[in-house]
Amino acid sequence: MSTPASLLLYGAAGSGHSYKVRSLLLLTATPHRYQPIALDTPRVERPADFVAASHFGEVPVLVDGGTAYCQSNAILLHLAQRTRAFCGAAAEGSAILEWLFWETNRIGFSVPNLRFALRWAPQPAEVLAYLRERAVTDLATLNETLASSEFLVPSGPSIADLACSAYLFWLPEAGLAEEDIPHVSRWLDSLRALPGWVHPNEAMASP
Incomplete structure (x- = not known):
């Protein structure tokens, strides 16, 4: 050990x-x-x-x-x-894994790539539009989930929340606003409040 x-x-x-x-x-x-x-x-x-x-x-x-x-x-x-x-409750292992894999392919792709394109690597308008559409869609998925749940699994904050939120504390750098996704905004505030x-x-x- x-x-x-x-x-x-x-x-x-x-x-x-x-x-x-x-x-x-x-x-x-x-x-x-x-x-x-x-x-x-x-x-x-x-x-x-x-x-x-x-x-x-x-x-x-x-x-x-x-x-x-x-x-x-x-x-x-x-x-x-x-x-x-x-690490969540024992029964939440599968749900946490689902969120981790979802993050890798969805919000962990769309938001950071949109942010990168806006800050450091200018892209054609159609590329920016594609990245923004994906990011907005992914944020909507989170917002819908968090409308009825404080965190991504019932037992409380888990690595699923840490993974899915990581780039969202830089939302303004991706040209996105927390006020457009109120349930996500409340969730981010809950994470900010963690000791x-x-x-x-x-x-x-x-x-």
Whole structure:
């Protein structure tokens, strides 16, 4: 069994995928080291220890006791099991997995890509329209679900919420407004109120 001090997280400022993991570590007060990776540095020029740990050359990567874990939602599952926190009730495992897979293909694709296109990589109007339509559709799905549920599973906040919300604290940067999705807005406020919650701009800054 590894010790908490053995945890090392590689992440990046502006990365909601990295923020998911960092947020869980902060919310659970899990001791760890955080090492930011500059994503504008060519992959071959990034730190050798990160290159060795990152199977896909991407952030986030969590190194736990010498074992590297890649892909944000896989890391969340590992940490939920490790900390016994934000893992939901036993009967909610399937629902949490559904939300994690949905996030990967839907809101974890649409909102960050729309944000990236608006902030850093200008795209043709038709591409922006496509990304915006997908993002609005995905936010509507969340808003409808949260109209009758405080969090995504009945027992309370879980890694499903951390995954699906990660990029939504940057909604204005994607040209989207919380007031258009009131149930999502209320949910985000509930997450902000959790003890230990930190905004991604602060959480992902260099230590």
